[in-house]
Amino acid sequence: xxxIANVTSLVFIVIAVFFxxxxxxxxxxSNGAVGPGYFPxxxxxxxVLLSCLQLFNxxxxxxxxxxRGEKEENEEVTIFxxxxxxxxxxxxxxxxxxxxxxxxxxxxxxxxFLFAMNAYFRVQEKSxxxxxxxxxxxxxxxxxxxxxxxxxxxPAGLLF
Amino acid sequence: MLEVLQSVLQPSVLLCxxxxxxxxxxxxxxxxxxxxxxxxxxxxxxxxxPPAEGMLMLIGIFCGALYGGxxxxxxxxxxxxxxxxxxxxDGYPFTLRGEAGRALGISVVASFGGGIISGIVMILISQKxxxxxxxxxxxxxxxxxxxxLSIIAGISGKNLVKGLMAGCLGILLSMIGIDNITAFTRYNxxxxxLMNSLSFIPVLVGLFALSQCFITCEDLFTERPPAKAxxxxxxxxxxxxxxxxxxxxxxxxxxxxGIIPGAGGDISAFVSYDMERRxxxxxEKFGTGxxxxxxxxxxxxxxxxxxxxIPLLTLGIPGDANTAVMLGALQMHxxxxxxxxxxxxxxxxxxxxxxxxxxxxxxxxxxxxxQPLFVKIVSIPKRILVPIILVMxxxxxxxxxxxxxxxxxxxxxxxVGYLLSKGGxxxxxxxxxxxxxQMCEGNLxxxxxxxxxxYSIFFTRPICCAFIVVAICSLCWPILxxxxxxxxxxxxxxx
Numbered sequence: 001x002x003x004i005a006n007v008t009s010l011v012f013i014v015i016a017v018f019f020x021x022x023x024x025x026x027x028x029x030s031n032g033a034v035g036p037g038y039f040p041x042x043x044x045x046x047x048v049l050l051s052c053l054q055l056f057n058x059x060x061x062x063x064x065x066x067x068r069g070e071k072e073e074n075e076e077v078t079i080f081x082x083x084x085x086x087x088x089x090x091x092x093x094x095x096x097x098x099x100x101x102x103x104x105x106x107x108x109x110x111x112x113f114l115f116a117m118n119a120y121f122r123v124q125e126k127s128x129x130x131x132x133x134x135x136x137x138x139x140x141x142x143x144x145x146x147x148x149x150x151x152x153x154x155p156a157g158l159l160f
Numbered sequence: 161m162l163e164v165l166q167s168v169l170q171p172s173v174l175l176c177x178x179x180x181x182x183x184x185x186x187x188x189x190x191x192x193x194x195x196x197x198x199x200x201x202x203x204x205x206x207x208x209x210p211p212a213e214g215m216l217m218l219i220g221i222f223c224g225a226l227y228g229g230x231x232x233x234x235x236x237x238x239x240x241x242x243x244x245x246x247x248x249x250d251g252y253p254f255t256l257r258g259e260a261g262r263a264l265g266i267s268v269v270a271s272f273g274g275g276i277i278s279g280i281v282m283i284l285i286s287q288k289x290x291x292x293x294x295x296x297x298x299x300x301x302x303x304x305x306x307x308x309l310s311i312i313a314g315i316s317g318k319n320l321v322k323g324l325m326a327g328c329l330g331i332l333l334s335m336i337g338i339d340n341i342t343a344f345t346r347y348n349x350x351x352x353x354l355m356n357s358l359s360f361i362p363v364l365v366g367l368f369a370l371s372q373c374f375i376t377c378e379d380l381f382t383e384r385p386p387a388k389a390x391x392x393x394x395x396x397x398x399x400x401x402x403x404x405x406x407x408x409x410x411x412x413x414x415x416x417x418g419i420i421p422g423a424g425g426d427i428s429a430f431v432s433y434d435m436e437r438r439x440x441x442x443x444e445k446f447g448t449g450x451x452x453x454x455x456x457x458x459x460x461x462x463x464x465x466x467x468x469x470i471p472l473l474t475l476g477i478p479g480d481a482n483t484a485v486m487l488g489a490l491q492m493h494x495x496x497x498x499x500x501x502x503x504x505x506x507x508x509x510x511x512x513x514x515x516x517x518x519x520x521x522x523x524x525x526x527x528x529x530x531q532p533l534f535v536k537i538v539s540i541p542k543r544i545l546v547p548i549i550l551v552m553x554x555x556x557x558x559x560x561x562x563x564x565x566x567x568x569x570x571x572x573x574x575x576v577g578y579l580l581s582k583g584g585x586x587x588x589x590x591x592x593x594x595x596x597x598q599m600c601e602g603n604l605x606x607x608x609x610x611x612x613x614x615y616s617i618f619f620t621r622p623i624c625c626a627f628i629v630v631a632i633c634s635l636c637w638p639i640l641x642x643x644x645x646x647x648x649x650x651x652x653x654x655x
Binding site for chain 1: 547
């Protein structure tokens, strides 16, 4: 958790500095009113200050824990270990799905996506019926609700 | 009165409330699915409904989910929503003793009591607050938004600095798009889509529904112990006598905490549990399965429902993440929260109030009679649910504006949300700041135009000054507390 929080703080600082630099080119205010860059600049400074404080706090907690020879109180949180692989693969498949929704349409890509995810999560071990029926049933229900009831024009590809 | 009853008792309204509550209890009861997720995912479905029906469906989900969390907390020792985490402490020992039915009965009656108390408070004070806010001009609105932001950051998580960081990031993101005072376009990086500012519903769906899916993926295959349904969940006379004062206290505490922006059911449940233990004659028995230990958190977390709706309807400031989604729904239905809502749309508001009460009755009846059904729903494996929710996130965020970019924003927000929650950052400050940030900035600048650039305008107007003082106090309080704690620790350490 500590490492992730530290990296996040650094990313926050980068974003804030970036926003700050852009805001310098905004037009100034007139007649006592502050310009559009005023508020973002305050926020950027705050984000940088807070992120530094966070880094400092986490460093101090680490040093204290090492001094006392204790393990750090936080349980280890991982994001790039073997256990997290499933999450990243899920994110990957979802990314492909999001792209496909635009390219080949909602209906086809959703059915394929649900089959792929069910196969990946080994749903067939739980229930073979669910494995076959869910993709079609879910997409049919969603299509009915959104297309027929809500009149949403769903992204369509060549086929649907 | 009669008109209100007539409008609430229409079959379509009743059906919407019933559906909302059933969905809510199911979402709340399933660990890994939260009430915010339920409200997010079903919000697109409510657009085609008339305003009152749509809002009541969302309110039904909200109320139902806060009750539903306790079902799994009691039966399988896993809170269905974060708000039910305190219920586990005394709820599960009941199940171990074989008294799960008794515990479920206490929990549903307590939730109902808390909800009704908060509803009464909401009905009594909403209109007064709305009329009071008619006096608000730009400086007051700025002070109010600033007050909201300060509280959100201060109490939203265990870590103050991380909460503040998340809040500031939210404000920075709210700066994207056309500045509504000078019409200058900020931070759009040449994109036409971003000119219209980030639409916050996709961000919300990503942060609360998609990232939760990713977190659920981590322990997808760990099997939960099966939950067993019980009979006769109605509490006995003896139990009712014991829990009645607890429910009253819990309901009122919950309502008060719900009104504060940023504080939701999870905080109020622990506050009430703690309070009840201190007031109790036998504090040592807490944690071993006493009726008060279930009644306190349950009445309190349902108490936040009405509480959170008060600032939403009267001031347009959401009390927590659930009501933030409802703010979006209100805007979609062309209902602008604030005094105007009470002046021009009074019938709708009254229907919403009455429907809120009915939603509470609804989950009481469902909780007492249909409990086996919900136990069955809870046993649907996560691996079947996750892919379906992923599809619903996609289609839901697309259908709000029929815009593909919203899906992209939702996806990015999901990954960011996953990483941030892994780093221990609270997510709700981001969303609330996204809403309050614009309100805060716009009104700050408008007030400075009013005063010709002098900041004294914020301190010469009494209401405005009061809000700012309270806001500064609430920002300083956690810092002060941390320093005091640190000193105490040092003293103990030195000894």
